[in-house]
Amino acid sequence: MLTERQLLILKIIIDEFIDSAHPVGSRVISKKDGIALSAATIRNEMADLEDLGYLEKTHTSSGRIPSEKGYRYYVDHIIAPTIKRSEINILNSVLQEGYFEVEQIVQKAAEVLSELTNYTAIILGPEIYDTKLKQIQLLPLSAHSAVSILVTDTGHVEHRSFSVPFDMHASDLEKMVNILNDRLSGVPIIHLQEVIRDEVIHLMKQYVNNFEKAYAYLSKVFIQEQPVKVYVGGKSNLLLQPEFRDINKIHSFLSVMEDEQEIAKLMQTSKEGIHVRIGQENDMDAIKDFSLITATYHVYGDQTGTIGLLGPTRMEYRKVITLLNAFSSEMTKALYLMYKNN
Amino acid sequence: MLTERQLLILKIIIDEFIDSAHPVGSRVISKKDGIALSAATIRNEMADLEDLGYLEKTHTSSGRIPSEKGYRYYVDHIIAPTIKRSEINILNSVLQEGYFEVEQIVQKAAEVLSELTNYTAIILGPEIYDTKLKQIQLLPLSAHSAVSILVTDTGHVEHRSFSVPFDMHASDLEKMVNILNDRLSGVPIIHLQEVIRDEVIHLMKQYVNNFEKAYAYLSKVFIQEQPVKVYVGGKSNLLLQPEFRDINKIHSFLSVMEDEQEIAKLMQTSKEGIHVRIGQENDMDAIKDFSLITATYHVYGDQTGTIGLLGPTRMEYRKVITLLNAFSSEMTKALYLMYKNN
């Protein structure tokens, strides 16, 4: 257990290092307001904190920098969120520009978030699994091509163009789609496949010629894993951080950022609320010396999305956590308003 | 006018510099196959080429590097495209994985292109202006929200969720959409607005209550500038180039790449075929020391898209030009096949 004084010193060191990115020496601390101790005393405390694993040195006679354990302690026990009304107002004014679509709101939020922090913002769009099917439509474009359109009750639209095999008649497909529409409207997307298998197939068999082929075909078209939508803002912002002096680091970081589905995996977290992953705590090797802070937001009921910021381990945790908290609830609010008439 | 020998030397220098990124000295050239001259002679020729503006020195006693004028000459008069069948085969095999959608094909092409070159690939999706409206649909989600869906004859889908003002009745909107569908099906997207103004408005006035409001509303929903779709592949690849030792350069480059619409402007070119812009020839300041090579491709008739590669001025022009030529025609072919049944 840390003493009051150790806690104070740890806090000062981390705050200072977050701010300057340089190792912090005993003199600097002793001159801080609220510290009435000499540098020598501070040095003793620092040595203790290092023994306990909260601090590190870059070389034998350097100042101290926080270890990952130090950051963890800082995040868990030291920081007290402070709300900056002004920053939330920025988001609010942006959100109130009257967007019609979730996509726009989410993308905007990512941009604002990145701009406010100079880190990279990543937002996962709301998962569509809990939403219900509103309508399936199959629109023939020609004798041998068509476009399928799937609409959920939250206004989410998925579409797909495809060509129609020569031995398949448009009328058969149409019949099938009619049946699907009749039976599937209101069914949660996540249950689509089983409902089709358990309840709809026999109907089709009855009414549709060439059933097997048409079914195999349609399932390819409609029933497909929907990739998670990923919104990223401010990839280049992160490069301003001094830890990016090393070009290889930049390259490996950007390579990671290009694979959006990989990022999605990284972000997906079952936990509600704020979640901080520091350095090695991250699952993915490529960001083992970054920190990722995520929060969840909600869209009309059970749909859940994730909003996060990726930055150096030397991250402004307090600010970011506060900000994500605020953004999470503001986005939930804004999206709720958009849907509340449903 | 350059002599045969100057031409040869210029070619060797540029080829060598493209390959190594280091200034090329006279000794290296004199040892090349096909060169039976001493280094001293080469030096004289190099001095002449510098006077003519085709070469530059980085300092008084350095080897030579090509000037932009040199690259320009190289592109216009020296390189003879060589086709590498193997590279095109890669694209073909990728394209034949049976994609249904333009988006997928184009995105894949961008990735392959970047992978083959280690430059950044940028592709503008086909402009939708020449396509015709297939169907307009307005699907109410609740009493006060709806989703609009617009489908073109090429299977392109645009959708938009929006809330419905409280004093507007769904039935009115429905009537309007019916009229729109009746009258607008088959009309080129680019003419939508004028057809509505000239032919459809009076019909609506006749049949729809609360016409003004509904019209103002619908036009907001349906008639809107469509942003060009931009597909980018391999942003991080470019960073491997040695000209990116400077971090600020990376940052400014990536900032540019984040604004897709800015990129679109950069790429849009009225000219058919291959187009090479070297260094200062680019309109945008941020890429004044890059080269951008673009080519056009076509989708079923008049729709035109642009495909391009962004790299350092020290770019493998021959390879890139060949590749873009091939990709342009392969993409045109693949997309034609996709649509040919229309």
Next chain:
DNA sequence: CATTAGCACTCGATGATACGGAGTGCTAAC
């Protein structure tokens, strides 16, 4: 007994200096 002043020591950053290598331009010889 906690605190602190003092001191020797370590290490990184900076700057001066020297030096080798790659390359050029020029001159004179072939």
Next chain:
DNA sequence: GTTAGCACTCCGTATCATCGAGTGCTAATG
């Protein structure tokens, strides 16, 4: 016209000394 030879330039690298910031330890202090 071509080339060998040479003086010269400039970059890059290695070496070295120096300075400053910081530490750990010891002994003195209240």
